[in-house]
Amino acid sequence: MTTTNHPTKWIVRNGVFATGEREGVVRGCMIVDGDTIAYIGTEEPEDARDLPSIDGKGLLFMPGLVNSHGHTAMSLLRGYGDDMVLQEWLQTKMWPMEAKFTSDDVYWGSSLSIVEMLKSGTTTFLDMYDHMDRVAEAVVQSGMRASLTRGVIGLCSQQEQDDKLNDAISFAKNWHGQADGRITVMMSPHAPYTCPPAFIERFVQAAHDLDLPLHTHMSETAAEVEQNVREYGLRPVAHLEKLGFFSRPSMVAHAVHLTDEEIAMLAANRVAVSHNPGSNLKLASGVAKVPQLLKAGVVVSLGTDGAASNNNLDMFEEMRLAALIHKGVSGDPTAVPAAEALRMATLHGAQSLYLDNLGTLEAGMKADFVALDIEQAHFLPRTDYVSHLVYSAAGQDVRHVWVDGIQIVKNRECLTLDEEKIRFEAQSAFEGLLAR
Numbered sequence: 001m002t003t004t005n006h007p008t009k010w011i012v013r014n015g016v017f018a019t020g021e022r023e024g025v026v027r028g029c030m031i032v033d034g035d036t037i038a039y040i041g042t043e044e045p046e047d048a049r050d051l052p053s054i055d056g057k058g059l060l061f062m063p064g065l066v067n068s069h070g071h072t073a074m075s076l077l078r079g080y081g082d083d084m085v086l087q088e089w090l091q092t093k094m095w096p097m098e099a100k101f102t103s104d105d106v107y108w109g110s111s112l113s114i115v116e117m118l119k120s121g122t123t124t125f126l127d128m129y130d131h132m133d134r135v136a137e138a139v140v141q142s143g144m145r146a147s148l149t150r151g152v153i154g155l156c157s158q159q160e161q162d163d164k165l166n167d168a169i170s171f172a173k174n175w176h177g178q179a180d181g182r183i184t185v186m187m188s189p190h191a192p193y194t195c196p197p198a199f200i201e202r203f204v205q206a207a208h209d210l211d212l213p214l215h216t217h218m219s220e221t222a223a224e225v226e227q228n229v230r231e232y233g234l235r236p237v238a239h240l241e242k243l244g245f246f247s248r249p250s251m252v253a254h255a256v257h258l259t260d261e262e263i264a265m266l267a268a269n270r271v272a273v274s275h276n277p278g279s280n281l282k283l284a285s286g287v288a289k290v291p292q293l294l295k296a297g298v299v300v301s302l303g304t305d306g307a308a309s310n311n312n313l314d315m316f317e318e319m320r321l322a323a324l325i326h327k328g329v330s331g332d333p334t335a336v337p338a339a340e341a342l343r344m345a346t347l348h349g350a351q352s353l354y355l356d357n358l359g360t361l362e363a364g365m366k367a368d369f370v371a372l373d374i375e376q377a378h379f380l381p382r383t384d385y386v387s388h389l390v391y392s393a394a395g396q397d398v399r400h401v402w403v404d405g406i407q408i409v410k411n412r413e414c415l416t417l418d419e420e421k422i423r424f425e426a427q428s429a430f431e432g433l434l435a436r
C-alpha cells in the first residue's frame with residue numbers, strides 16, 4: 001500500500017465519537033497526528049484552526065473492530081459444509097479440502113476475507129492457518145493490522161512435526177513487527193486434541209525463546225473435553241497448564257465447556273479468551289460462560305472464527321450475538337450489556353492480541369477507527385449510540401475506515417485492494433479446489 005497523499009496531522013470536525021471508553025460518546029472533534037490520535041473532545045483546540053479537515057456530519061466514529069480469532073483463507077469454503085458438528089465438519093469437509101490448498105488459494109481466500117472484514121469495520125484480525133507468508137503479503141497490501149500465527153496440527157510423523165514447528169518459528173522471525181509494526185506473530189499448536197503433549201511443550205519453549213504469546217483452540221466441544229480426560233486424565237485447562245502453556249501470555253479460542261474451577265484457573269493465569277458465538281452456535285458446540293468469565297476478570301474478546309463456520313466475518317453480528325445469547329441462556333437481561341459487548345470487540349480484542357495503545361478513541365491511542373453512516377432509519381432516534389452500535393447496526397453501515405491514521409476504505413470502496421479481481425480469483429480458486 002502507498003502512504004503518500006496523507007496529511008500527517010488532520011482533524012475530524014462535527015463528529016459523534018463512540019470512544020469505547022468510560023465517557024461513552026463525545027460530540028466534537030478528533031485530531032490525528034501520523035498514526036496516533038492526538039486529541040478528542042468537545043472543544044476544538046485554538047491551534048487546530050488551519051489543519052486539513054474532514055467533515056464528520058452524519059457519521060458515527062468508533063474504534064476499529066478487532067476480530068480475535070479466525071482462519072481467513074477459509075472464506076474459500078464458505079457454504080461448503082453446513083449443519084454439522086465440529087469433528088464431522090473438520091474431518092469430512094474442511095481437512096480434505098484444506099489438504100489441496102496451494103499458497104495461492106490461501107492468498108486469494110485471505111484477500112477475500114480482508115475485503116469483507118475491512119468493509120464491515122474490522123481493522124485488526126488474528127489469523128491461524130498455513131502458508132502464512134501469503135496471508136502476511138495480503139495484510140501488507142491491504143494496510144490492515146493483524147496478529148498472524150502458523151497453526152500446526154501435530155497428528156503426523158516426528159519429521160513432519162519438526163518441519164511444521166520450524167516453519168512456525170521462521171514465520172515468526174521473518175514477520176513479527178513487519179509492515180510498520182502492523183503485523184505481530186503468535187505461536188499456535190492447533191488444539192490439545194490435534195497436538196501430542198510433547199509437541200505442545202515444544203511450542204511453549206519456542207514461544208519463550210521468541211518472546212511471543214501462545215494461541216490455541218480450547219474446550220470448544222464437550223466431546224473434546226471428554227477425549228482429553230480419556231487420553232490424558234485431565235480436562236484441557238489443567239492439561240495445558242501442566243504443559244506450561246499458561247506460563248506465557250496466552251489466548252485461547254472458544255473456551256465453551258469450562259467448570260467454575262477452570263474459569264478461576266484461567267483468571268489466575270491471566271489467560272485471555274476469544275469468544276466466538278456465531279461459530280459456536282452454528283457448529284452446535286454450546287454457549288460459553290461469558291458473564292462468569294467477565295466476572296472473574298478474564299479478558300474476553302470476540303472472534304468470528306473462519307467464514308466456513310459462521311458464515312460471515314461481520315463483527316457487528318458477533319457483538320449483537322454476544323449481547324443477546326447470554327441474556328437468553330441466563331435469564332438475566334443485564335448480562336453482557338451493550339457497552340461490554342463493544343469493549344469485547346475493541347479494547348479487549350486489542351488486549352487479547354497483546355497490542356498496546358489500541359482499541360479506544362483516546363489521545364495517545366493508535367489511529368485505527370471507522371465511521372458509520374448514521375443518517376439511516378435504524379440509527380434514530382438519537383437516544384444511545386452505544387446501544388445502536390450493538391443492537392441495531394450492521395457491517396454494511398460502515399462507510400470509511402482508517403488504520404494507523406491512513407484511510408483504506410472510502411465511501412465503502414477499498415482503496416488499497418482490487419476488490420473485483422479478488423472476487424474473481426477467489427471464485428476461480430474454489431473451482432480449482434473442486435476440480436483437483
Ligand SMILES: CSC[C@H]1O[C@@H](n2cnc3c(O)ncnc32)[C@H](O)[C@@H]1O
Binds near residue numbers: 071151153306
Ligand atoms: C492448522 S490451521 C487451522 C485449522 O483450524 C481448523 N478450524 C477451523 N475452525 C475451527 C474450529 O472451530 N475448531 C477447531 N479447528 C478449526 C481449520 O479447518 C484448519 O485446519
Ligand SMILES: [Zn+2]
Binds near residue numbers: 069071
Ligand atoms: Zn478456529
